[in-house]
Amino acid sequence: MSAANRGITRRRFLGQTAALTVGFTLAPLVRGLAQAPSVLPGSLQKNRMLDGWLRINPDGTVTAFTGKVEIGQGIVTALAQIVADELEVDLGRIEMVSGDTSRTPDEGVTSGSRSIEESGSALRFACAEARGILLETAAAKLGAPLSSLRVEDGVILAPGGVRATYGELTTDAMLKREATAKAKPKPSSAHRFIGKSVPRRDIPGKVTGGAAYVHDMRLPGMLFGRVVRPPSPRARLVSVDERATRALPGVVAVVRDGSFLGVAAEREEQAIAAARALRKSAKWQETASLPPSGRKLFEHLRRQPAQDAVVSEKNDAAASAVKTLEATFTRPFQAHAAIGPSCAVAQWQEGKLHVWSHTQGVFPLRRELAKALTTPASDITVTHREGSGCYGHNGADDVALDAALCARATRGRPVKLQWMREDEFRWEPYGSAMLIDLRAGLDAQGNVVDYHHELWSHTHSTRPGESDGTNLLAAWYLKDAQRPGSARNIPQPAGGGDRNAIPLYVFPRQRVINHLLPEMPVRVSALRTLGAYANVFAIESFMDELAAAAGADPVEFRLRHLSDPRAKAVIEAVASKAGWRPKQAGDGRRGRGIGFAKYKNLAAYVAVIAEVDVDRATGAIKVPRAFAVADAGLIINPDGLANQIEGGVIQSTSWTLREAVSHDSTRVLTRSWADYPILRMTEVPSVDVSLINRPEEKPVGSGESAQGPAVAAIANALANATGRRIRDLPFTPERVKAAQT
């Protein structure tokens, strides 16, 4: 189908329903004219040329390209393991190039624990195919039958001692062809690197002060930049004394464009001082635009105009309910809160822009920068450099635009711009607040027969590069202001706010409804797991309530409502690992609870058992210990997987016990770690992780798979310990104390 045709059908599709027919009848017609491209695995589907993924170098080394980027999850190492195994080349001779608009495939955003599936599958099939091509070439050259050849570390050996190396066989043209995905990847029995805890490539640099991050870049003539953000989201700049700031030591540029303010200076502390002076002199007109806070926030959410969707509906025959339970769960706005504030380096030369960024998607960021700067995307290069862990869409992309705006005023000198702590806390897009109503009916045997899940929340993704507006902060404050994109929900099966809202349990009658609230007075976007954290918190808390109402043990109750053997296996494994005793009551102070989810209902299975220790006098909760069992299909790197699961449990414990962004009707009040405490070294649980390897299943990521089960396990442990359930996050001492009385 030509691009023009596609455009027409798409437009009609959006415009009127009658066009649906047009779309469907056109497709086979067009396919008759040209062979429809075959469906290829993972990101090969959109990046179909082999040489886009792989280069065999004459010296026998291999360069592999991925559009996914390292964000502390160990992906680049895992992908190298895949390349090494499929090509049969030693890991040490594989160079990985990731996230660069001038060199790598466009794989969208590194998010949602999808990199192993998307980039990993693509590289797996591309390398298997390249190996086949090299073998065929060798067979012809060596005059030996294909079946007699074997490969040892990039050397093809034929009987009688004849040999040829990949480096000798490779030609420029060899991989300039479209992938067919016909070559079968190796079976797991032939893996040398996949399945091993290969040490991460990035760690030695990070523990020795190597230049590991964009924050560490130094370019010739580089200046330092800072921004002065408005005091509140709807504030407009009335006046500012740019002249006085320009006169300060080291200041090279003061940029004012509408309500955007930035500086560039020779030294970093000079940029900070200049920004401070600029802020002091700025006069703003503020508008109260934020929703009510605390309890009132959720009543407010329930009343907002919403786009409603029935996400799942089932009406199978079953007995009628004899007992009905209802409960409401809430989750506040929560922050990504990276340890290192966002940073970028930008340089303009002859109208062309180069940006170095810890964005999760170099291509989407480039598209958005092009809109914001009204510059053709072809004149912009975005190169990924690592940053502090981001945990979703934080300030990484925004700061790239800030740096580009400041660098436009420095006559070709590059600008490294980092946000201050307060910029990060007040301006990053938060994980959306959520309100969830659940209702379920039990039959006379104590089985769930009716289930109703209804949720209210804003969108969980306002990432750059995917909307009808410009999703970069500064763009909304320029003189020629651009608008943020309109809200949309990520559709099922992955889901956005409704991610994991459809229970994996088999309930005969169920209805899941998502109320997407398109107005976003508080800026929100993707925070690890999107809606799954709160949905799993609600479902899994409720499962314990239902089990109690049915007089059943929580583990047994879950198992009897599941049909998926992999789901049952992780629950059984964690119960046995933790020495779970059926119907064991808490002692008023200590208790245990379980939580389970299959992330997105299509990725890793994780079950967690957590222990809590409650100080009833103060309401303070400790989570001394947690057990986690994960099944992420074929395991690429066991230690890397365990690290992700352990980190996920700890991060979720922090969200659960501590975290909520605070604001009044005008301003965000969370500005520093004093306002947003996270768990410390003395407070984190010990985490006992076990992995189930499934070599016959496809590998899936798991950076986000443990957070839902962990919050649920803690909630259930708390109820088990004290006999009182808390359904509002976070579990602050005040709430815990209030629940006791």
Added chain:
Amino acid sequence: MAVTLSVNGRRRTVAAAPETPLLYILRNDFELNAAKFGCGMAQCGACTVLVDGKAVRSCVTPALAVVDTKITTLEGLGSATSLHPLQKAFIEEQAAQCGYCIAGMLMSAKALLDETPHPSEGDIRQALAGNLCRCGTHNRIVRAIQRAAKEMSP
């Protein structure tokens, strides 16, 4: 305006205002990457370095206050080719996710082990309670420090 500082055994005079926080001089003048800007308010520990063997927050330490001291950054402990036992242990335990907090963790750990060569797990957690990590790498960090302690003073 200039200040002379001694960092990792190297003395250098840099053209900076004396009240400049040490962190920026280390990163931008000495071109040392390890100490990181995290908060600039002594709340997170990402910028931790040693001043005469004591762990300090370089983001709130004016250069003037440390002119006659010995400053040590992570680069002063060891390098990729000759690792300090702490660095080696962090690699062996794969004690990092994003790693942004790690340099600060290592320096707090170094200060601890210099004073307390056989720390308990509780000692380690206490000594690092002021260093924040957002990735949830805490327990691996503790294990790495225990491993290093064992290797340094068996």
